[in-house]
Amino acid sequence: MKVLVTVKEVAEPEDDFQISGLEIDEKFLEYDLNEWDDYAVEEAVQLKEENDEVEEVVAVTIGPERSEETIRMALAKGADRAVRVWDDAFEAGEVLDPNAKARVLAAVAEEEDPDLIFTGVQADDDSIGGTGVALADELGFQWAAVVNAFEYDIDSGVANVHRELEGGVEEVTEVEAPAVFTIQTGINEPRYASLRGIRQAQSKEIAPKTLGDLGLDDSAIETPVGITDMYEPETEADTEYIEGSADEMAEGIAEILRKKGVAE
């Protein structure tokens, strides 16, 4: 049995950043493994540790060479190997249509033939929140989105999951494998990569693939959806700033609290 985990290197802008054209200049960005994918990797690795039937956990990413460093974190935490898809066609910018992205991930899934696929609920940078379900649809797999508890019965191939709805309500659902689960934070406790894990990850495979290698061409990621403007949002609130030293800020806040009558 095999588990596939999709992982994305996400960009996070520094406190002070500038937008140039349709993107944030790279010098203001820091890169990290998407928080949700960290939980997805952990869920897959735990499943393997607990079940002899799980032979392999394979991580897949669409990302440039730079992202290998981040993807290696998934390997250091226990994924067995990785596939990294990149192609000149991606240089044009982020693919915003989750179904276009899913076509690429599906091509990898078809080669790998996994029983279960874990994705994150959303990527922290563009927050589309759609790739996992789009991937399930593309593959004809079953799925469940926003999963915060996961139990899998290997014999019957049925997963018993909780989907975290709004307001602290959880839906309990049975899903038949093969299936895709979009993993919510808090489902487990992601491990820190051990020194040994980091060392081992150095010799694990990250196989590069182009669209052509996957039997796809540029049309696979062509989408009529494109960013035409990017800007810092105008604030709607007329926030009153309390300036000065920490003591002065504390004084200012204290004054507000007293005025509102909530503290003396």
Place this chain on the structure above:
Amino acid sequence: MSDVLAITEHRQGELRDVSHEVVTAGSELAEAAGGDLHLGVIGGDVDAFADAVNLEGVDTIHTVDEGEEFNHDIYTQAVEQLFDATGASLLLIPHTVNGMDYAPAVAGKLDVPVVTDAIELGYNGGLEVTREMYGSKVETTVDVDSDEAIVTTRPAEWTPTEADGDASVEAFDADIDESAVGSTVTGFEEAAGGDVDLSESEFIVSIGRGIEEEENLELVEALAETVGADLGSSRPLVDNGWLPKNRQVGQSGKVVTPDVYIAIGISGAVQHVAGMKGADTIIAVNTDPSAPIFDIADYGAVGDLFDVVPALIEEFGGEAP
């Protein structure tokens, strides 16, 4: 001329607020696109729900009497068929947890592009969507160069339509392939309660990932105790097991409406804001001047919580740990 189809949402017998909001988004869009607004009501007590969403701006309501609760296989098939049958070219689905569970599948089945989590919609011959990136630090305009498009709309961004309408209500006979239903909802569970119900609180001191370490929590606990506030938090602290679930404020936690909410080291992600924007007065303390929390705060202090919080404790005669 483009017709719009918008899908409503319900859970455990109740229509959810997003249903009224998507009517507003849908009628504005239908007007801009010069078309009609169709509403889809799927599952549950469809007649009662149809009655409740018979609101101003709605032209036709299509009821699909299939199932009690949301099931993504039924929704995917029903919405796909409604889109074809109504001849609509624009489809709106609320960007809720359930919306996330079927909108991309509908897009895949219909082979129509989907843009998620819209906060504004425009139509000028083509669809123009405003959405955020990088945890609300950046806004983008996204153009969809296609006759047909699907958009998921962010909850609480559109004012709910309340005025009654005179839409015609039609039962739609969806052809549901039961063999394609591979998931079964077996029930619901409520996250456990706890020592305090923040939705009742009048004064909340809330802490986010800016606290860095579990050991540092005693600092804000001391503040909450000194000023007599209840302690709340953003999600990551609960995910880490540092605080119990009943302390979590936000979309998947508690919706709170205190007189004063102090957000300390919280960036102001949309799912957090969903739970606290109804507070009368919001005070934010954050080192990052571009943190989105300042966009909704009444008062802001751009500062380091490890300096400001101890000073605030002292201000009220307490002792910082």
